[in-house]
Amino acid sequence: xxxxxxxxxxxxxxxxxxxxxxxxxxxxxxxxxxxxxxxxxxxxxxxxxxxxxxxxxxxxxxxxxxxxxxxxxxxxxxxxxxxxxxxxxxxxxxxxxxxxxxxxxxxxxxxxxxxxxxxxxxxxxxxxxxxxxxxxxxxxxxxxxxxxxxxxxxxxxxxxxxxxxxxxxxxxxxxxxxxxxxxxxxxxxxxxxxxxxxxxxxxxxxxxxxxxxxxxxxxxxxxxxxxxxxxxxxxxxxxxxxxxxxxxxxxxxxxxxxxxxxxxxxxxxxxxxxxxxxxxxxxxxxxxxxxxxxxxxxxxxxxxxxxxxxx
Numbered sequence: 001x002x003x004x005x006x007x008x009x010x011x012x013x014x015x016x017x018x019x020x021x022x023x024x025x026x027x028x029x030x031x032x033x034x035x036x037x038x039x040x041x042x043x044x045x046x047x048x049x050x051x052x053x054x055x056x057x058x059x060x061x062x063x064x065x066x067x068x069x070x071x072x073x074x075x076x077x078x079x080x081x082x083x084x085x086x087x088x089x090x091x092x093x094x095x096x097x098x099x100x101x102x103x104x105x106x107x108x109x110x111x112x113x114x115x116x117x118x119x120x121x122x123x124x125x126x127x128x129x130x131x132x133x134x135x136x137x138x139x140x141x142x143x144x145x146x147x148x149x150x151x152x153x154x155x156x157x158x159x160x161x162x163x164x165x166x167x168x169x170x171x172x173x174x175x176x177x178x179x180x181x182x183x184x185x186x187x188x189x190x191x192x193x194x195x196x197x198x199x200x201x202x203x204x205x206x207x208x209x210x211x212x213x214x215x216x217x218x219x220x221x222x223x224x225x226x227x228x229x230x231x232x233x234x235x236x237x238x239x240x241x242x243x244x245x246x247x248x249x250x251x252x253x254x255x256x257x258x259x260x261x262x263x264x265x266x267x268x269x270x271x272x273x274x275x276x277x278x279x280x281x282x283x284x285x286x287x288x289x290x291x292x293x294x295x296x297x298x299x300x301x302x303x304x305x306x307x308x309x310x311x
Contacts, residue, residue: 045057216264218264
């Protein structure tokens with residue numbers, strides 16, 4: 001039973017070749033030649049890689065490579081007595097200090113990481129995007145709509161014949177020109193998945209379940225500072241325009257709210273002051289001498305008087 005077990009173990013991992021196992025000096029010389037001077041340490045073990053193939057391990061004393069080992073593989077040809085060098089590499093040990101696992105940039109990128117001059121490429125099969133206007137919905141060449149469009153294009157071109165230089169764009173009057181004028185001729189647009197992910201992200205940051213919205217006196221749908229969005233998202237989102245609000249300039253859910261609601265606490269008009277019972281603000285004038293017509297005796301007689309004589 002033990003002999004069968006020994007034969008099974010030997011078939012899986014053969015015993016190290018004696019001459020290869022004794023070639024420690026050859027392996028050390030190869031490691032010192034590949035490494036910097038003084039960084040190859042003690043011999044820490046060997047492993048049999050196959051028939052007459054052995055790998056020797058030496059301690060690495062290089063700063064920053066704690067737990068790493070120099071691995072030197074030596075081999076011997078069949079019926080040969082000379083051991084030759086196979087390869088020399090630096091390998092991490094069981095307690096080696098390793099760099100974190102590499103993660104693609106698309107998975108490492110986080111909101112706010114982009115700076116001035118940075119370019120963020122999007123994959124061709126990005127699930128958030130779908131093809132925009134491609135021209136496939138143009139009418140066939142022989143259809144009536146196509147003839148009308150071509151006549152309109154020829155008419156416009158004839159009216160603009162005096163122009164000497166024109167940009168190399170689509171012919172005016174075509175569906176492509178109309179789509180470009182309306183801002184709809186984009187190579188790709190947001191897909192339904194992209195809309196849903198954006199809505200979930202915005203609702204998580206400024207939605208009804210946030211602590212601010214739970215304590216708000218009213219929701220944004222009745223706030224005067226809400227600027228509605230265009231498109232299908234206008235049914236659920238808008239932009240906050242309150243400079244004192246916590247979401248100023250951000251997309252908020254219509255069910256979001258804060259203490260800066262325009263109708264939450266309207267300040268009453270200041271009351272008009274009650275008029276004084278006595279006018280204390282008017283200045284009374286007092287003359288230094290009484291007026292000529294203020295006495296009971298007139299200052300001048302009404303008719304001429306006769307002199308009173310004595311007989």
